[in-house]
Amino acid sequence: MTQHRKATIGDVAERAGVSKATVSLAYSGKRPVSGETRRRIFEAAAALDWTASESARALATSRTGAIGLVIARPPEIISTDPFFPRFIAGCETVLAEVGMSLLLSVVASEKDETAAYRRYAAGRVDGVILLDLEVDDRRPRLMSELGLPAVRLDPSACPAASGSPETDEAAIIPAVHAENASAVHELVDLLVEAGHRRIAHVSGPLQYVHGVDRRDAFVAAMTAQGLDPSMIVEGDFTAASGRERTAELLRMTPRPTAILYANDVMAIAGLSHARSQGLRIPEDLSLTGFDDSDLAAHLSPRLTSVSTGAQAAGAMTVRTLLAVLAGDAPTTVRSDAPVVIRRETVGPPPQTP
């Protein structure tokens, strides 16, 4: 009864007694339309329940009104990492403002990843956001091959790709600079002030720039304090690795009195393991997480962590991409500084280690 056929701009134009061009212009505002005509057009559109077809608009303007995000991590990790949903929610806020949409792919292999970008490049999105930059990331080059505008969220300030100057130039991708080093420094200082000397680090995967960034910051901060920065083990952000790496660390003699984890999940698994070994937190062992997950704040004891402003970063990254699409000069913008949330898992080290 309601809708036999979706109304088109032609139907609206006819009903309002104007041309299709005028209807289009009335909506885009790209040229003034007289008040009365305008009113008639909107009335007709409302009566016909008309909205411009995005497909037609996309073809006419060669703008899809969508951006793409492909996440190449196992669903297990995404599911425990509060970063992604927060980041995506942040993207959404600014996309909604401008009536755009987000295409998301969660892929399992590098092959699927490439396929996803190719699909996106075939006129599905106007640009993409690059997350989880790797140390020698192949995507900047892929983006320039595909002619796909991109913005990356990346701790490092310089482009991730390396190679000949010529190709490099094509591979330079504007970045939102999300440095976490300062938070790692604060965390180390916090532990040192509490009296710790033997501080260990369970890092994230070192294939990622952010993993390396935090690890390097740990080394720098420890060194600055005149402490030995060599107690580092590499985790992979999963609970399993948090537990195992913690077990390794606790087997050392002398064992660390504090552990700085690269994310909350590993810290929570580590905390749980340490307790099962009879250690009290923080009396026998201090620990800190990273990401400020929902759980961190409601564990007993509450986990000291760092809030990385993922949602703001999402918004900022989209804004930057939009600017790039609008033809603005690619600039590197700095995302909000991470903030350390002091809670109950940090205390003085035990007297007799």
Next chain:
Amino acid sequence: MTQHRKATIGDVAERAGVSKATVSLAYSGKRPVSGETRRRIFEAAAALDWTASESARALATSRTGAIGLVIARPPEIISTDPFFPRFIAGCETVLAEVGMSLLLSVVASEKDETAAYRRYAAGRVDGVILLDLEVDDRRPRLMSELGLPAVRLDPSACPAASGSPETDEAAIIPAVHAENASAVHELVDLLVEAGHRRIAHVSGPLQYVHGVDRRDAFVAAMTAQGLDPSMIVEGDFTAASGRERTAELLRMTPRPTAILYANDVMAIAGLSHARSQGLRIPEDLSLTGFDDSDLAAHLSPRLTSVSTGAQAAGAMTVRTLLAVLAGDAPTTVRSDAPVVIRRETVGPPPQTP
């Protein structure tokens, strides 16, 4: 140097010395094309690095090649709920097979939710997936208003909307039936076999059909065992609610000897709280989660939980939607049965409560 302008089907046709129609047909396979012609076409396409523009195809076929998913939960909850990433990864596997894409919106309010669906309906997607059905969900009606094909993932077998028969008919939406009741029954039986009598339930939000589904299953299972099913408190899936509801439960006298939580995050927060109160798990208190999150398996003790096959459900839901779009009669399909993972947080109740 590489690409002055994106090649079009016309360029390929010209280079291969055929018509645009033939190029199109060679790719779609909708009509036979002679081997030699075919070869020339593919060669030309490869040389020009051509891929059909999705925008143009969308306009010509009135098919976008994309489906939509809008998630209306606070990012905090999504971030700790392993369901969403797994479900999305499952969607992706079948979408990738057929070269389609997923549009995702994470929205904060009902207003934004409606706006997202409207945007999708304006020729952005071919259909949508409805998650987190509410008890009187307004979306089935909205979908029929917008003329947007939809499939829902829903524990209940019958349509979620109610109203006059006439509108109802329009609002009937094919479902993938994801019933969790059987797992709740198993969990209750497991606890009863271990010797528990005073079993409590921290439910999910009861605005959701799945929250009600699990709660009802709890009541039924307890009743079937001849036990009092009235120790129920409503949580909201967050760690905060897990901790608070657990605290309430532990203040009761006599207190429950076992708690069945509607998700893992609440169970983990509850476990942590109980321990901080000096209770040993499972000696003093048994507890079970739901979802089988990454953390559950690597806590100490490991959390008994239930795997709900979210990834398979995602794949199944997309397949169902694809069938609907292909014009197949809407059928209700049953998703994989959830499976209980017995781990270490269930033991016999304490002797002297």
Next chain:
DNA sequence: CTGAAAGCGCTTACAG
């Protein structure tokens, strides 16, 4: 097996 042409529903110079 292949080609010429119309059409999908918009936007945007070009004229007036």
Next chain:
DNA sequence: CTGAAAGCGCTTACAG
């Protein structure tokens, strides 16, 4: 301030 027309890059009857 408004209209007629071309064009975006495909697909799909229609002819042959």
